[in-house]
Amino acid sequence: xxxxxxxxxxPNLIKAVPRSRNFEAVLxxxxxxxxxxxxxxxxxxxxxxxxxxxxxxxxPPTLAAMIVHWVLRRYAIKADGLMLPLAFLLNGLGxxxxxxxxxxxxxxxxxxxxxxxxxxxxxxxxxxxxxxxRLVPNHLSLRRFPFVAGLAAVVLLLLPAAPxxxxxxxxxxxxxxxxxxxxxxxxxxxxxxAIFFAGYLVSRQGSLAEIGSxxxxxxxxxxxxxxxxxLFWVASLGVLVVQRDLGTSILYFGLFLVMIYTAxxxxxxxxxxxVMMVTGALVASRFFGYVESRFDSWLDPFNSANYNAAGGxxxxxxxxxxxxxxxxxxTGLGGGFPQLIPLAESDFxxxxxxxxxxxxxxxxxxAIYLLLVYRGLRISNSHPDxxxxxxxxxxxxxxxxxxxVVAGGVMGLLxxxxxxxxxxxxGGSSLLANWSIIALLLIISDSSLRSNR
Amino acid sequence: xxxxxRRVGVVLALMFVALFAMASSIQVLRxxxxxADSRNVRASYETYKVQRxxxxxSGTPIVNSAAVNDDYRFLREYESVIYSPLTGYFSIFSGSTxxxxxxxxxxxxxxxxxxxxxxxxxxxxxxxTGAAVELTINPDIQRAAWDALGNRKGAVVAxxxxxxxxxxxxxxxxxxxxLLAGHSYGEVIDAYQNxxxxxxxxxxxxxxxxxxxxxGSVFKLVVAAAALESGLFSASSEFENLEVYRLPGTxxxxxxxxxxxxxxxxxVTLETALARSCNIPFAMLAVELGEDRxxxxxxxxGFGRDLEIPLSVTPSIYPAELSLAEVGLTxxxxxxxRVSPLQMAMVTSAIANQGVIMKPQLISSxxxxxxxxxxxPAPIVLSSPISRETAGYLTRMMVDSVELGIAGRAGISQVAxxxxxxxxxxxxxxxxxxxxxxxxxxxxxQIVVSVVVEDGGGIGQNGTGNQIAAPIAKAVLEAALK
Numbered sequence: 001x002x003x004x005x006x007x008x009x010x011p012n013l014i015k016a017v018p019r020s021r022n023f024e025a026v027l028x029x030x031x032x033x034x035x036x037x038x039x040x041x042x043x044x045x046x047x048x049x050x051x052x053x054x055x056x057x058x059x060p061p062t063l064a065a066m067i068v069h070w071v072l073r074r075y076a077i078k079a080d081g082l083m084l085p086l087a088f089l090l091n092g093l094g095x096x097x098x099x100x101x102x103x104x105x106x107x108x109x110x111x112x113x114x115x116x117x118x119x120x121x122x123x124x125x126x127x128x129x130x131x132x133x134r135l136v137p138n139h140l141s142l143r144r145f146p147f148v149a150g151l152a153a154v155v156l157l158l159l160p161a162a163p164x165x166x167x168x169x170x171x172x173x174x175x176x177x178x179x180x181x182x183x184x185x186x187x188x189x190x191x192x193x194a195i196f197f198a199g200y201l202v203s204r205q206g207s208l209a210e211i212g213s214x215x216x217x218x219x220x221x222x223x224x225x226x227x228x229x230x231l232f233w234v235a236s237l238g239v240l241v242v243q244r245d246l247g248t249s250i251l252y253f254g255l256f257l258v259m260i261y262t263a264x265x266x267x268x269x270x271x272x273x274x275v276m277m278v279t280g281a282l283v284a285s286r287f288f289g290y291v292e293s294r295f296d297s298w299l300d301p302f303n304s305a306n307y308n309a310a311g312g313x314x315x316x317x318x319x320x321x322x323x324x325x326x327x328x329x330x331t332g333l334g335g336g337f338p339q340l341i342p343l344a345e346s347d348f349x350x351x352x353x354x355x356x357x358x359x360x361x362x363x364x365x366x367a368i369y370l371l372l373v374y375r376g377l378r379i380s381n382s383h384p385d386x387x388x389x390x391x392x393x394x395x396x397x398x399x400x401x402x403x404x405v406v407a408g409g410v411m412g413l414l415x416x417x418x419x420x421x422x423x424x425x426x427g428g429s430s431l432l433a434n435w436s437i438i439a440l441l442l443i444i445s446d447s448s449l450r451s452n453r
Numbered sequence: 454x455x456x457x458x459r460r461v462g463v464v465l466a467l468m469f470v471a472l473f474a475m476a477s478s479i480q481v482l483r484x485x486x487x488x489a490d491s492r493n494v495r496a497s498y499e500t501y502k503v504q505r506x507x508x509x510x511s512g513t514p515i516v517n518s519a520a521v522n523d524d525y526r527f528l529r530e531y532e533s534v535i536y537s538p539l540t541g542y543f544s545i546f547s548g549s550t551x552x553x554x555x556x557x558x559x560x561x562x563x564x565x566x567x568x569x570x571x572x573x574x575x576x577x578x579x580x581x582t583g584a585a586v587e588l589t590i591n592p593d594i595q596r597a598a599w600d601a602l603g604n605r606k607g608a609v610v611a612x613x614x615x616x617x618x619x620x621x622x623x624x625x626x627x628x629x630x631x632l633l634a635g636h637s638y639g640e641v642i643d644a645y646q647n648x649x650x651x652x653x654x655x656x657x658x659x660x661x662x663x664x665x666x667x668x669g670s671v672f673k674l675v676v677a678a679a680a681l682e683s684g685l686f687s688a689s690s691e692f693e694n695l696e697v698y699r700l701p702g703t704x705x706x707x708x709x710x711x712x713x714x715x716x717x718x719x720x721v722t723l724e725t726a727l728a729r730s731c732n733i734p735f736a737m738l739a740v741e742l743g744e745d746r747x748x749x750x751x752x753x754x755g756f757g758r759d760l761e762i763p764l765s766v767t768p769s770i771y772p773a774e775l776s777l778a779e780v781g782l783t784x785x786x787x788x789x790x791r792v793s794p795l796q797m798a799m800v801t802s803a804i805a806n807q808g809v810i811m812k813p814q815l816i817s818s819x820x821x822x823x824x825x826x827x828x829x830p831a832p833i834v835l836s837s838p839i840s841r842e843t844a845g846y847l848t849r850m851m852v853d854s855v856e857l858g859i860a861g862r863a864g865i866s867q868v869a870x871x872x873x874x875x876x877x878x879x880x881x882x883x884x885x886x887x888x889x890x891x892x893x894x895x896x897x898x899q900i901v902v903s904v905v906v907e908d909g910g911g912i913g914q915n916g917t918g919n920q921i922a923a924p925i926a927k928a929v930l931e932a933a934l935k
Contacts, residue, residue: 108524258464262457307492317492323479324487325495337495339524359480363473370469377462381455393458397465404468411475 020081021073027085028069032062035092038333042096045334046103057099060119061092064126071130076446079133080379083445086372087423087438090365091122091431094424096333097345097352104339114345114426125431129439139443143387146199153192154235156185157252161242186248187420187433191440193252194259194394201263202387232256246281246291247405247417253277254401259394263386298415315342319351319410323362330358345426350410353424366407369422373400376441383448392444395437494545502526506560506583506822508540508552510590516540516553518583521636529553529634535599538624538658539588539764539815542633547645551658552586552815555763559584559819559827566827582822589618589817594900597932598623601925607887607906608659608794611929614802614892614901616832617811619762621902621929622795624659626651659905661766665791666905669877670710670730670918671888672786674800674847677727679750680738681843688846691720692734700736700778707736707781710876710917724846728853730860730874732785739784744775747783753838754810755799762795762813769796786877798903799835801890804851805871805898808844810835852895860889862923865931869895872926874918884909889922893930900933902926 039054065088072079099115106113136142142149159176176183232253239249257273285291297306301313301320308314318341325336338344338352345352354362376396380389399422406421408414420430479487488496504527508516515536518527529543541551549557558564562581591611598609598621611621632644648656657663680686694714698707715721715731726734739747751771752758760766772779772789782788795813803810812835819828839847851871854860860872872891879886887910890903903926910921 104524107522109522258461262454262461265454265457302490317490320479321487321490321493321495323476324484325493326480327484328481337498337524340494340498354476354480359476362476362480366469366472366476370466373465374462377458377465381458386454389454389458393461397461400465400468404465404472407472408468408475411472411479413471413475 021069021077024069024072024081024084027082028062028065028088031085031089031092032058032065034089035062035096038093038096039099041333042100042103043334045332046100046107057095057115057119058092060123061088061095061126064123068126068130068133071133072442072446075134076442078449079442079446080375083372083375083438083442086368086375087435088126090368090372090423091126093353093365094349094421094426095119095122097338097349097356097424098426100334100356101339101345101352103334108339118426118431121428121431124428125435128432129435132436132439133443136440136443138447139391139440140385140387140447142195142391143199143202146196146203149192149199150196153189153196156189156192157239158242159185184420184427184429186243187429188436190251190255190398191395191433191436193255194391194398197256197259198387198390198394201259201390205263205386244288245418246284246294246415247409247419250277250405250417251398251402251419255394255398258397258401259390262393263390294415298412301412315348316410316412316416318342319348320412322351322355323411326355326358326361328359330354330356330361332356346420347406347418347425348410349424349426350407350421365424366403369400369403373397373403375445379441379445379448383444385447388444388447392441395441399434399437498524498545503562504582505529505543506562506585508536508560509585509587510536510595511592512587513592515588516630523636525636528636529630531630531634534627534629535595535623536590537627537630538660539590539622540630541658541764542628542630544633544641544645545636546638546641547633550656551764552588555761555765556586556816556819559586562822564827567821584819584821584827586819587817588815589613589620590622590815591620591933593935594621594929594932595623597621598902598925598929599625601928602904602906605906605910605921606653606659606908607904607910607922609902609904609925609929610660610794610798611900611902611933612798612802612813614805614898615811617802617813617835618817618832619813619815620900620933622658622660622815624657626653626655628655658764659907660794661762661764662793663767665767665769665793666886666888666907667877667879668786668790668792668797669875669886669888670732670785671797671800671873671875671890671903672783672790672792673727673730673735674804674851674873674890675751675754676735676739676742676747676784677723677847677850678754678800678803678839678843679742679747680723681846682750682839683742683746685742686723686738688722688724688850690723692723692726692737694718694721695733698733698736698781700781701740702776703778705778707732707785709733724850724853727847727850727873728857728859730854735784736781737784740777740781742780744771744773744780744783747771747780748773750838753836754803755796755835756792760813762815764815766795766813767793769793786875794903794905797888797890797905798901801873801892801903802901803836803838804844804847805892805901806844807841808839809837848895851891855891858919860891860919860923862919863889863891863927863930865893865927865934868893868930868934870927870930871895871898872923874923876917882914884913885916887916887918887920887922889918889926891926891930893934900930902929902933904929 036058039058040050043050095118098118102113102115257270260269285295297313301316306313322338322341333356336355338355341348341351373396376392380392383389402419402422405417406419409416420427422434505518507514515532518529521528541553543549543553560583562583594611602625609623612619628648635641696714709715709731715729721734748771756769756771758768769792779788783790799810812833814830816830821827848871851873852869855864855870855872860874863870863872870893875888877886887906892898892901904922906921910916
């Protein structure tokens with residue numbers, strides 16, 4: 001056999017392999033082993049002994065992933081075979097890091113622990129994903145209710161600003177809750193928005209793309225068609241004002257722009273949208289103190305005035321110190337000081353992982369995200385139906401954009417925002433939303449292959 | 454629509470490339486700079502993860518690290534303040550000093566000699582333990598020196614002249630290292646501020662550092678050594694016995710401490726002048742010798758030389774470019790001559806050790822946690838500044854000084870003690886600096902001791918070296934000869 005034929009066989013292998021449920025099972029088994037290894041390393045490094053307690057953090061998520069796998073085998077056998085193991089890998093890494101931070105907290109005499117909670121929330125989110133896969137055998141039914149989804153999204157987005165149940169955490173009004181229970185409705189809203197955009201844009205595809213008068217050689221859509229983009233721009237700014245969170249408005253507006261571009265293929269929307277977004281952000285930074293101080297901290301984090309200011313760059317700088325300490329290969333799990341970074345278990349888990357796993361670990365984590373997003377884009381690319389294309393595209397993009405905004409914020413590339421790191425950060429709403437996205441993408445990929453037949 | 458999807462894919466790829474680039478910049482290009490930022494406490498935490506080695510005196514730990522349940526894992530504990538100037542402190546929040554600093558690589562297990570231990574630690578997960586550092590200090594002599602100095606400000610240094618081993622080193626006032634090694638930021642910073650702002654400088658080890666002292670008459674040993682070594686003078690060389698001496702080229706006059714002549718004769722020998730500690734003959738001698746000869750002798754004995762024992766010793770100073778009058782003043786240790794007590798102990802040990810100065814050494818051995826001896830400094834000759842004969846003459850003069858009574862309070866019955874006192878002036882109305890330096894037994898010296906007491910021992914210009922410093926030295930010598 002010549003080399004040439006081997007090389008030409010590779011694309012076929014790539015195509016064939018990830019669709020195999022057996023291959024998925026092997027990957028889950030392997031990922032689960034990585035999680036066990038990480039937990040063992042943490043216990044050995046921090047406690048010097050391995051205890052049976054490790055199983056509590058390892059077994060339930062593995063079991064939940066296996067249940068999702070089993071449901072896929074039964075109800076969506078053609079679904080993509082890489083997404084579940086990849087998301088599960090990230091989820092377990094997050095649990096391991098949170099457990100490691102818990103051990104540091106306990107050693108310091110504190111009792112703010114998150115890992116056990118994260119384990120059960122992960123299981124819950126994965127089981128919800130399994131239920132979504134089981135109960136929504138055809139995602140096209142979602143197409144029927146774009147405006148319901150849109151309205152629900154708006155309500156969810158406004159909820160945190162509502163009296164009584166609304167909550168402000170670290171300056172951002174992103175939460176609703178009573179007592180112990182709290183929820184970040186914006187996380188779910190991003191799925192509903194993607195559904196809404198996909199439904200709406202598919203029905204208006206033609207008019208948005210082709211009708212309009214030429215001004216200076218650029219085709220400008222009719223006011224009627226341009227309306228929604230303006231409306232949504234205002235809404236995004238409204239989110240920024242009400243929720244005091246730059247990340248959420250970047251996320252929704254970005255999602256909107258990419259989906260309208262994908263639907264129409266017109267750069268005009270992206271160009272106008274970006275200009276509007278930047279203008280909006282600059283204006284907001286002039287008029288709202290909280291945005292301005294975020295910008296200052298971002299532009300000059302090491303300035304001692306910013307560093308010492310309440311809500312200043314202290315957290316960012318501590319995160320950078322942590323990542324720098326990790327260097328290329330990291331300190332090893334349990335070997336660094338991620339507990340020095342405020343909110344290391346949630347907003348700054350990326351920096352905590354960067355410290356202990358090093359640049360190598362950061363590259364791997366980013367590569368996993370990129371691979372996950374690309375599987376989603378591939379589903380979009382190969383699906384024959386436009387609604388499915390748009391929805392898959394929007395859902396994948398929203399994960400990618402969120403990682404970019406969060407990781408970029410932690411590393412000082414962008415101003416810091418209140419978004420969570422998908423699958424890694426402690427928090428139930430985020431897990432629930434992202435696992436639901438995975439479930440939807442899996443359904444779409446399954447339907448893609450079925451309809452191809 | 455697929456074209457758009459592919460373009461969005463490219464945009465996402467570019468976003469991730471930006472993230473990859475940023476991570477590389479932080480974790481590789483800027484990592485050193487970020488790690489070194491003063492606001493980054495990781496570097497000090499890192500050293501705290503290792504159980505630091507103990508510091509031992511005569512086989513007994515005086516400093517150890519106890520396991521505690523917090524981020525720093527171990528709390529450094531100091532047994533007694535009498536060792537504080539030696540051990541220094543190891544603080545998370547305000548750095549480290551003393552042996553803790555000088556021997557840090559061993560104590561923290563980071564020295565290259567512990568390479569294989571570090572490899573083992575990496576492989577089997579057992580943490581590296583710092584090496585133990587054993588000091589040359591004799592606890593009985595150290596305690597005697599501490600007690601004898603009482604609550605006066607000053608320092609005591611004792612050396613074994615044949616090896617250079619430092620047997621005692623006391624500096625007062627001092628500090629409680631436990632207050633600086635604590636794990637509470639606020640408490641440590643407060644304690645540090647208090648010590649740092651204290652006008653008595655308790656953080657300074659006066660025996661080897663700080664502002665140094667005017668030596669006064671103890672410097673006559675250096676001048677006498679220079680005279681004998683020059684070949685121009687002998688022990689019996691005679692000087693005009695004056696009541697007052699006008700410094701050349703000035704209207705300034707020098708008197709002996711007795712305010713009269715040095716004994717009764719028309720002339721006075723070098724021997725008598727040293728034994729009686731007369732200023733006028735030494736001023737005349739210094740003028741005749743000239744600054745270069747005196748400085749050359751002083752430098753042979755260690756002046757102007759950086760020394761690590763392994764604590765850094767502030768070099769003692771013999772000034773340069775002097776007028777003749779100023780040279781005359783340096784003859785009895787005034788003007789800008791500044792010395793550390795350790796330097797005076799080195800001068801004295803040259804006399805005690807037949808002309809050879811052994812390098813002062815504070816480290817007896819360094820032993821790794823696996824009981825490998827990592828370091829065991831052998832005695833080293835630092836210099837041979839004087840001949841055996843000169844050493845013999847100077848010894849005789851110093852024994853006379855004790856027997857005649859000028860340094861009589863250091864005398865011990867049945868033992869020949871060699872000694873030299875000093876009562877240095879600091880300013881017209883300032884309290885004296887009181888000195889004693891000597892050794893015993895004179896015929897086979899086992900210990901050299903130098904004592905300095907600041908502020909006239911609390912009695913301004915009324916105290917003398919013999920009255921205040923000599924009894925302290927006596928207590929130290931007795932503890933050593935017991």
